[in-house]
Amino acid sequence: MEYMALVLVVALLQSWMLWWQGGMCMLAMVIGEFTWAVGFGTRFGLHTQPDSQGIYIAYYLFIVLSPCAFIASEYMLLGRLARYLKSHRHLLIPPQRITVVFVVSDITTFLIQAAGALLSISQNAKLHTTGEHIFLAGLILQLISFALFTLLAIRFLYRVKTLDPHVWAIDAAKRWHEDWRTLGLVLLVSAVGILVRCVYRVVELSQGYLGHLATTEAFFYGLDSLPLFIAVAVYTPFWPGRMIPGIDKLAKLGCVLGEYWSSSDLT
Numbered sequence: 001m002e003y004m005a006l007v008l009v010v011a012l013l014q015s016w017m018l019w020w021q022g023g024m025c026m027l028a029m030v031i032g033e034f035t036w037a038v039g040f041g042t043r044f045g046l047h048t049q050p051d052s053q054g055i056y057i058a059y060y061l062f063i064v065l066s067p068c069a070f071i072a073s074e075y076m077l078l079g080r081l082a083r084y085l086k087s088h089r090h091l092l093i094p095p096q097r098i099t100v101v102f103v104v105s106d107i108t109t110f111l112i113q114a115a116g117a118l119l120s121i122s123q124n125a126k127l128h129t130t131g132e133h134i135f136l137a138g139l140i141l142q143l144i145s146f147a148l149f150t151l152l153a154i155r156f157l158y159r160v161k162t163l164d165p166h167v168w169a170i171d172a173a174k175r176w177h178e179d180w181r182t183l184g185l186v187l188l189v190s191a192v193g194i195l196v197r198c199v200y201r202v203v204e205l206s207q208g209y210l211g212h213l214a215t216t217e218a219f220f221y222g223l224d225s226l227p228l229f230i231a232v233a234v235y236t237p238f239w240p241g242r243m244i245p246g247i248d249k250l251a252k253l254g255c256v257l258g259e260y261w262s263s264s265d266l267t
Contacts, residue, residue, distance in 0.1 A: 003225055004040035007033055010233045022248045023241025025076035032069025033232055039063035053121065060117055064201070068110040070232055071146055071194060075102040077187060077240055078153050083250040084180065085167050090159040092152060105145040112138030120209075136205045143198040150191045157184050183243045186234050193231030197224050 011033035017023070018030055039062030045055045079095035082088055088095055116138055119131025161168045171179040200223035204213040213219045241247055 003221070003229070004037050004044070006229065006233075007037040007040065010229075010236060011037060013236055014232075014239070017236075017239045017241060021239055021241035023239060023244075024248050025080050026073045026235065026240060028069040028076075029073035029232060029235070032066045032073075035062050035069070036066035036228075039066060057118075057121055060121070061114065064117060065110060065114060067194065067197060067228055068106055068113075068142070070190075070228070071142070072103050072106050074146075074187065074191060074194070075099055075106065075149060078149070078156070080240065080244060080247050080250045081180065081184065081187070082156065084244045084247070085160065085164075085170070087156070087160050087164060087167055090156050090163065092155070098152070102145065102149055106142070109138045109142040109145065112141065132205065132208070136202070139198065139202045139205060143195075143202055146191070146194060146198060150188070150195060153187060153191065157188075177238065178243060180243060183238055183240060186238045189234050190231040193227035193229075193234075196227040197231075200224055200227075 011030055014026065014030050014033065018026060039059055042055050042059035042062060046059055049055055076099050078091075079099045082091055082095040082098075091098060093101065113135055116131045116133070116135025119127050120135055122128050122131060168181070171181065176182055200213070200219070204211065204219070207213055213223075244250070
């Protein structure tokens with residue numbers, strides 16, 4: 001219940017900041033935090049009713065699938081950051097397309113995992129095994145997709161620092177907790193937390209539901225809950241809506257630029 005309370009505190013704080021300071025690209029993360037907290041609540045319910053299939057289904061879906069929402073916000077934030085810095089050329093693909101490509105990937109892996117999770121709780125042994133394999137495939141695809149995104153983000157920050165030093169130092173006169181470079185570091189810290197969790201889930205499921213990782217609660221909290229909590233909580237003192245002026249207007253700018261790039265491709 002302690003984790004549930006902590007997650008709810010973070011979700012409520014970020015909801016307030018979203019309303020006060022903006023940053024709609026983080027809305028998916030905030031919603032995911034609330035559903036994640038519900039997952040912890042259902043996990044507590046399993047301790048009192050361990051044979052309840054309904055509670056188990058709710059727990060598994062909320063705990064395992066909520067991080068897809070966290071990942072979606074990470075994708076959108078990098079695009080906003082590139083637009084704010086006007087450093088689109090340092091991304092392999094335009095910011096608008098990064099958001100579309102990776103969010104579509106996130107939704108796809110989400111649906112694969114959801115389908116696999118639902119099949120894996122079947123009483124039919126064949127369906128149960130098929131569900132495990134589908135679920136594992138979804139987790140692997142999610143890990144690959146997010147790992148590529150993380151490398152893209154690292155490359156972007158490195159190229160801005162080395163090729164555009166004036167852009168890198170654009171917030172040098174500001175305090176460190178208002179500097180865009182701090183937000184860039186926060187993005188990477190959050191990404192590492194999510195990657196740790198993704199790797200853990202892939203290894204856990206590859207061992208099966210009765211494997212050592214799946215049946216040891218300490219691993220769940222140390223390699224799943226804690227890294228994910230850090231990944232979302234780290235944004236609380238460094239809220240993008242505060243650190244990137246006019247962040248929500250950048251989304252509209254992205255639509256205009258997206259149309260421009262599309263027309264450029266055609267010509």
